Amino acid sequence: MSGSDVAPAERAAALREQLEQHNYRYYVLDDPAISDGEYDRLLAELVDIEHRYPDLRTDDSPTRRVGSTPLAAFRERAHGEPMLSLANAFSDADLGDFDRRLRETLGVAEIEYMAEPKLDGLSVNLLYEDGQLTAAATRGDGRVGEEITANARTIRSVPLRLPCADPPARIEVRGEVVIRRQDFERLNERRLARAERPFANPRNAAAGSLRQLDSRVTAGRPLTLFVFGTGESSAPLPATHEGVLETLGQWGFRVNDQVTRVSGAEGCLAYRERLIEARDGLDYEIDGVVYKVNDRQVWERLGATARAPRWALAHKLPAREATTRVNAIVPSVGRTGVITPVAALEPVEVGGVTVTRATLHNLDEVRRKDVREADAVMVRRAGDVIPEVVSVIESRRPAETRPWQMPTACPVCGSDVARIDDAAAHRCMGGLYCPAQRMGALMHFVSRRAMDIDGLGEKLIEQLVSRERVHTAADLYALTRSDLLGLERMGERSTTNLLNAIDASRDTTLARFLYALGIDQVGEVTARTLAEHFGSLEALMAADEPGLTAVPDVGPVVAESVRRFFAQAHNREVIDALIAAGVSWPDPQSDASAARSLPLDGKTFVLTGTLSAYTRDEAKARIEALGGKVTASVSGRTDYVVAGADAGSKRDRAEKLGVTLLDESAFAALVA
Numbered sequence: 279m280s281g282s283d284v285a286p287a288e289r290a291a292a293l294r295e296q297l298e299q300h301n302y303r304y305y306v307l308d309d310p311a312i313s314d315g316e317y318d319r320l321l322a323e324l325v326d327i328e329h330r331y332p333d334l335r336t337d338d339s340p341t342r343r344v345g346s347t348p349l350a351a352f353r354e355r356a357h358g359e360p361m362l363s364l365a366n367a368f369s370d371a372d373l374g375d376f377d378r379r380l381r382e383t384l385g386v387a388e389i390e391y392m393a394e395p396k397l398d399g400l401s402v403n404l405l406y407e408d409g410q411l412t413a414a415a416t417r418g419d420g421r422v423g424e425e426i427t428a429n430a431r432t433i434r435s436v437p438l439r440l441p442c443a444d445p446p447a448r449i450e451v452r453g454e455v456v457i458r459r460q461d462f463e464r465l466n467e468r469r470l471a472r473a474e475r476p477f478a479n480p481r482n483a484a485a486g487s488l489r490q491l492d493s494r495v496t497a498g499r500p501l502t503l504f505v506f507g508t509g510e511s512s513a514p515l516p517a518t519h520e521g522v523l524e525t526l527g528q529w530g531f532r533v534n535d536q537v538t539r540v541s542g543a544e545g546c547l548a549y550r551e552r553l554i555e556a557r558d559g560l561d562y563e564i565d566g567v568v569y570k571v572n573d574r575q576v577w578e579r580l581g582a583t584a585r586a587p588r589w590a591l592a593h594k595l596p597a598r599e600a601t602t603r604v605n606a607i608v609p610s611v612g613r614t615g616v617i618t619p620v621a622a623l624e625p626v627e628v629g630g631v632t633v634t635r636a637t638l639h640n641l642d643e644v645r646r647k648d649v650r651e652a653d654a655v656m657v658r659r660a661g662d663v664i665p666e667v668v669s670v671i672e673s674r675r676p677a678e679t680r681p682w683q684m685p686t687a688c689p690v691c692g693s694d695v696a697r698i699d700d701a702a703a704h705r706c707m708g709g710l711y712c713p714a715q716r717m718g719a720l721m722h723f724v725s726r727r728a729m730d731i732d733g734l735g736e737k738l739i740e741q742l743v744s745r746e747r748v749h750t751a752a753d754l755y756a757l758t759r760s761d762l763l764g765l766e767r768m769g770e771r772s773t774t775n776l777l778n779a780i781d782a783s784r785d786t787t788l789a790r791f792l793y794a795l796g797i798d799q800v801g802e803v804t805a806r807t808l809a810e811h812f813g814s815l816e817a818l819m820a821a822d823e824p825g826l827t828a829v830p831d832v833g834p835v836v837a838e839s840v841r842r843f844f845a846q847a848h849n850r851e852v853i854d855a856l857i858a859a860g861v862s863w864p865d866p867q868s869d870a871s872a873a874r875s876l877p878l879d880g881k882t883f884v885l886t887g888t889l890s891a892y893t894r895d896e897a898k899a900r901i902e903a904l905g906g907k908v909t910a911s912v913s914g915r916t917d918y919v920v921a922g923a924d925a926g927s928k929r930d931r932a933e934k935l936g937v938t939l940l941d942e943s944a945f946a947a948l949v950a
């Protein structure tokens with residue numbers, strides 16, 4: 279060996295050792311530490327070295343072997359015919375080479391292929407003797423697998439007996455065991471509910487479920503088998519692969535419905551394009567396409583390498599998962615104040631797109647997956663969905679990491695962060711002031727039921743905010759003619775109108791003002807209740823939790839939200855500024871009397887049937903905002919029954935009692 283060969287030799291040895299380790303984690307432990315894409319790159323590098331330096335080839339190289347040694351806890355089971363892997367194409371050119379070589383070997387102008395999705399699960403070998411399922415095994419190292427007969431019997435798509443008059447004395451049926459996407463999600467939800475670690479992906483879940491020592495566990499897992507071929511057979515089988523699949527279908531096996539006959543490399547490529555399109559809509563994971571020469575009579579002539587048959591080729595699809603590192607977990611404040619932990623990632627390519635951020639949804643999710651800063655993680659990007667951290671690779675966790683904490687102060691404005699009610703979300707409590715919530719807060723403040731500033735739409739607010747003219751609602755009252763003139767679509771007239779509307783909004787009611795503040799959990803009705811009960815803003819702001827929950831219809835959730843809102847110094851500053859800008863309301867007495875003279879005061883409503891323009895809640899809120907009450911059942915004291923489409927017994931009862939019935943248009947007119 280010359281001096282320059284030393285480096286490749288070392289590299290080859292190092293690659294072999296790594297690949298062995300990854301094989302063990304993947305095939306035996308069902309707990310891979312790298313993505314399939316990374317694994318494939320390592321393997322390709324070794325293949326390349328062994329190709330350039332044939333001296334470096336070894337018989338036991340991972341390039342020449344299938345899978346990994348079976349787990350000792352299972353009984354070993356030898357396959358009748360070896361279960362090989364598949365040769366891989368990583369590009370269209372690889373497919374072209376494959377097709378050309380076959381045409382040359384067989385001396386034909388065009389080859390007919392069966393094109394199939396390559397399901398991402400694990401393969402099983404089922405032995406039927408005289409039509410009875412007698413044994414099942416995993417692929418193992420291709421020669422010997424793990425005996426999992428009892429487990430295979432629990433899978434509903436595995437026939438226990440072949441329903442044919444004259445079954446072969448002995449036949450091996452092969453297929454891929456998968457977990458459908460929906461089943462996978464449900465399975466993981468169940469695991470989370472029981473505080474068990476969720477599976478990283480459907481493939482690991484399927485492998486972990488099938489390779490169980492207790493078949494009762496397997497029985498509880500939603501496994502599905504799709505068959506893709508046969509092994510040893512004592513009886514002659516149809517001459518084409520298509521015919522074999524048809525026969526398997528007649529025997530009660532599930533054959534994938536995407537399997538199609540195609541012609542030549544072009545047909546294969548067109549099929550692959552179609553499958554890429556269909557991929558997001560399939561309810562199982564696929565990681566490639568498999569092309570198989572349809573004419574089985576030439577299979578033997580074409581033969582196999584140590585690892586794979588020469589009559590089939592797997593063509594990879596763009597990977598959807600990759601591993602990378604979490605540089606930081608950043609709390610990101612949304613427009614409504616909800617704080618979402620976002621993983622800032624070491625940039626990584628997933629399916630042709632560079633991913634630098636992935637959502638972690640909420641604190642519960644971070645805890646469940648136990649994602650920490652500096653962790654190695656598996657990220658996933660499918661279709662147009664936001665990239666997601668699928669799982670942590672705990673075997674690669676550096677020393678000295680700590681569980682992530684939600685900050686107690688908003689990273690944008692410094693207000694308190696709290697988790698109100700049982701929702702999973704944490705929120706910034708500085709809604710009136712927080713720059714992250716500015717647009718949402720201002721839009722709400724000016725809305726019709728709040729301060730009712732006509733002519734101040736989203737576009738205009740956006741311009742005022744981006745020019746730093748408006749930071750909080752109080753700044754609206756300082757706007758001048760010159761601030762507005764010259765903004766998009768703001769002429770003399772509209773500017774005058776808007777300034778007048780802003781001015782007019784200064785005269786309001788306490789209820790409207792409270793609603794306009796946009797306190798989480800405080801809608802129009804609650805705002806009015808609070809205004810009536812406390813009579814003044816000062817009294818409300820001074821109220822403690824018991825004082826708040828003493829108000830009818832105010833529960834602990836609303837109480838905490840109100841208290842925390844007013845506890846924020848920034849919110850108080852904005853309220854002071856609003857009052858200084860001249861926002862005012864009549865004294866408590868007349869405010870209450872104004873409330874007492876609402877148009878639907880004292881009127882009782884019952885809602886039944888479906889309205890087209892309102893949901894039940896909206897209709898109810900509308901009635902209550904006008905002083906009315908909504909009750910559940912019709913009685914002599916009911917004033918109106920609002921009967922939408924498909925109204926039933928309540929409508930009949932109203933007619934019997936002589937209660938006024940309102941159809942949707944009459945109702946709309948009444949509450950307009």
Ligand SMILES: NC(=O)c1ccc[n+]([C@@H]2O[C@H](COP(=O)([O-])OP(=O)(O)OC[C@H]3O[C@@H](n4cnc5c(N)ncnc54)[C@H](O)[C@@H]3O)[C@@H](O)[C@H]2O)c1
Pocket residue numbers: 300301303304305310311312313314315317318344345362363364394395396397398399400401402417453454506565568592
């Ligand atoms: N992440 C890791 O650490 C790691 C380690 C080892 C292997 N892997 C991954 O496993 C794969 C390699 O494993 P492999 O040797 O099982 O090869 P393979 O999965 O690429 O191809 C062979 C297998 O494909 C399956 N298959 C699915 N649909 C099929 C169909 N229609 N017809 C025929 N076979 C079908 C069969 O189970 C068969 O055994 C690669 O994707 C590799 O990235 C990953």
Ligand SMILES: [Zn+2]
Pocket residue numbers: 611688689690691692693706707708712713714
């Ligand atoms: Zn904030």
